[in-house]
Amino acid sequence: MTSKNRIRAWEITSESNYLNRRDFLRGSGIALGGALAATALPRVAEARPPELETVAWPGSTDEAPNSWEDITTYNNFYEFGTAKEDPYRNAQDFVTRPWTVRVSGECDRPGDYAYEDIVKPHTLEDRVYRHRCVEAWSMVVPWVGFPLGDLLKRFEPNSNAKYVAFKTLYDPDRMPGQRRPVLRWPYREGLTIEEAMHPLTILSVGVYGREMPNQKGAPMRLVVPWKYGFKGIKSIVEIEFTQRRPRTSWNMSASREYGFYSNVNPEVDHPRWSQARERRIGAGLFAPKQPTLMFNGYGEEVAHLYAGLDLRKNY
Ligand SMILES: Nc1nc2c(c(=O)[nH]1)N[C@H]1C(S)=C(S)[C@@H](COP(=O)(O)O)O[C@H]1N2
Numbered sequence: 001m002t003s004k005n006r007i008r009a010w011e012i013t014s015e016s017n018y019l020n021r022r023d024f025l026r027g028s029g030i031a032l033g034g035a036l037a038a039t040a041l042p043r044v045a046e047a048r049p050p051e052l053e054t055v056a057w058p059g060s061t062d063e064a065p066n067s068w069e070d071i072t073t074y075n076n077f078y079e080f081g082t083a084k085e086d087p088y089r090n091a092q093d094f095v096t097r098p099w100t101v102r103v104s105g106e107c108d109r110p111g112d113y114a115y116e117d118i119v120k121p122h123t124l125e126d127r128v129y130r131h132r133c134v135e136a137w138s139m140v141v142p143w144v145g146f147p148l149g150d151l152l153k154r155f156e157p158n159s160n161a162k163y164v165a166f167k168t169l170y171d172p173d174r175m176p177g178q179r180r181p182v183l184r185w186p187y188r189e190g191l192t193i194e195e196a197m198h199p200l201t202i203l204s205v206g207v208y209g210r211e212m213p214n215q216k217g218a219p220m221r222l223v224v225p226w227k228y229g230f231k232g233i234k235s236i237v238e239i240e241f242t243q244r245r246p247r248t249s250w251n252m253s254a255s256r257e258y259g260f261y262s263n264v265n266p267e268v269d270h271p272r273w274s275q276a277r278e279r280r281i282g283a284g285l286f287a288p289k290q291p292t293l294m295f296n297g298y299g300e301e302v303a304h305l306y307a308g309l310d311l312r313k314n315y
């Protein structure tokens with residue numbers, strides 16, 4: 001079934017609440033601060049991205065997704081600024097077509113692939129995942145995507161491919177945050193080949209049944225639900241199969257704080273704060289923090305990937 005002829009859980013819950021709330025606020029002229037902080041942001045010209053044809057993924061969490069507004073106005077995307085609302089403000093005019101991804105390294109089908117070549121052969125699924133940032137906040141996001149492994153297999157990785165490295169676009173004219181050395185650009189991330197092939201790991205091309213909003217990582221980004229959010233590299237232009245473990249941006253800037261694995265782990269604190277609890281964005285100002293789950297709640301599916309590893313050392 002496609003998105004045209006069925007109602008998805010979030011269509012009856014959060015998105016329509018979101019629309020109603022916006023209409024209500026517009027009608028009444030009330031500006032609510034604090035609890036609805038995002039609503040009080042000065043509006044920028046925001047066009048809703050086009051709808052996509054999708055199917056529901058049976059494994060989605062049944063937690064209520066965050067509103068469209070939460071997931072598109074509270075973001076980390078340092079290429080567009082370091083404040084949470086900067087990507088919403090500064091990425092609206094970012095043009096992501098045409099878009100090319102360079103595939104290289106230990107595989108038999110390297111080359112430059114257009115966005116369409118990458119996405120067209122795959123069935124797009126609505127996958128609602130918990131999303132946990134290392135800053136101890138979390139959301140529930142209705143991603144649109146497909147298993148990254150299904151894509152990677154098309155490039156025919158060889159037996160030397162032990163890791164997969166990703167890079168974000170480097171273009172300071174289009175990504176103004178790159179004019180300052182906040183990170184060493186381009187943003188880089190990496191996974192072991194087993195992590196990259198795991199069926200929960202998706203290449204995401206949208207949220208809420210629509211194409212990816214720019215501030216969320218258009219046109220395509222990684223989503224690894226059992227890892228801290230920073231592993232989810234946005235606006236990918238390079239995929240490389242490597243024999244050696246690739247360097248990653250946050251590890252390069254603060255290796256004591258950000259390891260290669262970055263599995264969500266309530267028992268291993270960030271050196272500067274506890275990781276035992278998290279604040280659910282949108283739960284309201286006075287909502288208590290909730291306990292963080294090992295592997296963000298996906299342990300049954302992924303713990304075997306780390307059998308025998310000391311997770312205190314391999315953070
Ligand atoms: N290219 C790029 N990817 C990135 C980031 C970034 O600054 N640049 N921030 C990361 C961090 S820290 C998080 S928590 C998630 C945030 O994703 P979201 O805005 O969809 O919540 O994106 C990750 N991917």
Ligand SMILES: [Mo]
Pocket residue numbers: 076133134135228229230
């Ligand atoms: Mo993050």
